[in-house]
Amino acid sequence: MNLMSSTGQFGPEVCLGVDVGGSSIKAGLVDRDGKVVASAVAPTPIGPDAAVETIAQLFDELLREGRVARSGVVGAGIGTPGPLSPSKGVIYRCANLEGWIDVPIRDLVSRRLGLPVVFDNDGNLAAFGEYWAGAGGRGGDMIALTLGTGVGCGIILDGRILHGHFENAAEVGHLIVERDGRSCPCGQRGCLEQYASAAGLTKRVRDAVAAGAASRLGDGSGRQIDEITSRSIAEAAREGDALCARLWRDACEYLAIACVNLQHVVNPATIVLGGGLAEAGDILLDGVREAFLRHRWRLADDFPVIRRAVLGYDAGMIGAAGWAWADR
Template sequence: MDNRKLIGVDLGGTTIKFGILTIEGEIQQKWSVRTNVLDEGSHIVPDIVHSINHHLDLYKMNRSQFVGIGMGTPGTVDRDKGTVVGAYNLNWKQTQPVKQQIEDGTGMPFALDNDANCAGLGERWKGAGNDGDDVVFITLGTGVGGGIIANHKLIHGVNGAGGEIGHIIVEPNGYQCTCGNHGCLEQYASATGVVHLAQDLAEEYEGSSRLKAMIDNGDEITSKIVFDLAKEDDYLANRVVDRVCYYLGLAVANISNTLNPEFAVIGGGVSAAGDFLLERVQKNFERFAFPTVRTSTRLKLAELGNDAGIIGAASLALQFKDKE
């Protein structure tokens, strides 16, 4: 039996989360540090190296007890070179040689992938994906991200843009997206998209609604407030949620019609609305899905919460075990 461990790192714009896991994917230790994005993000990788080395000393562990390190990061990842570019929330404008720096600093092999891909790997391995061969993961946060696993492998595409679920067009000529296109799913189903929809629908709604009163009053609105009010039968909030779930159901059906995954898993902050969200997405999914897909692809809520990224990142290091 192999008793060696994996290290998973989930790099975010405000926090870097770390975990030490067994080869079976069970978290044994976890900790986090603040992300220091000052000086063009030049402190981030040294902080990661220092934190890993410090905790190995703390737990009286040595490098021979580990298979390797895996990390999920924002930005565009070159997995072969182990570099990241364009992670603007980390202040990384130039290409970062992450793999080389972390391997040099820790003495362990290191693998890298996009953060949404890693969360998808985590949910597939130890969460709602039931370790299935074909799983689609959609994360609804500030934006909309995704990870697509087909035949037990992540789909990266020819230039790393495979799985950009947030940029499926669900409303031709709709809201302009940061990517330059119009009508991307991200503009309707992300936390910011829900608020944008609420503000637009409030303008044209003339009935009584607590949501409308809050918007007209200039109160701060969040996607959670919209969903909470919808659960309380606020008419306008329910119209907003219906639109969000229409777009989500349409997108999930389109992905599933292409890939026919065993599970389509919905996670991220917006998914905290739970079955209230899932049931409405399911109705729209069934409306747009191909008959065979409708009866074979299952929609589920994510199960791992904030641990998905650490677990999925750690699973990247399993490749070093396979190469031995």
């Protein structure tokens, strides 16, 4: 869509989306249909002030690359890891971002760029991205799970991100799926992400191998154990390694239980699975779907479609821009 901007130049109207991660900052200009006009990435510098400067530099670069007039940018969205407050625009602290304590990031970026800015956590925005321009297809209420270091999640209800009274809704990675189960750094035991995140599953396999369980992935030597990844686990499981196949099935089983529980609370049209574990493809999706069918209730046919995320690592950036569009 080409619109006359207020400076008289022709160009697309876009929102800026920014996804701040522990190792990189990804930014993009996205039009109101969800199309990425330009995107760029830079390493995350140390400290929030330097990060705001990096965002400003990326913004300039994107305007040039996308041939977008400054006046054609109507808003910005920014996502970071939490804990944080979307309503206050403050990131409280983050394990992956050193030196970020009680940072009013929304206002810092807004002042630096001269744009209205919306702010939210990266899991929520990745989910909104999939809803707005990805696997959700704006087709009704949707939950997205990102199976990476933890289990990131976002819940989209009536086209809006669900935040909850304490702004910590959708912490699905900390649903307790096993009573007195594996301990989680959050202080609980038996959290979903200890079993079904890429990192949680990898740790489970490493612990089992270190304890002497037979697997082609290790003879118990430390070096081999360190080389075990969610990708090598998926490959071994597919090729019949008993330990990997069992713990992979377990991960699918716990995910399915979480999906059934979420179905009863939220009743979504779609549950989208993304992140490192989902990269394994059918072995994850088929496993979760099969376990879901076994665990589901029989009182109604109110089952979500379970499908794979499609936006990959761009989901957070696209969702940040989409949330800025939704805010208008």
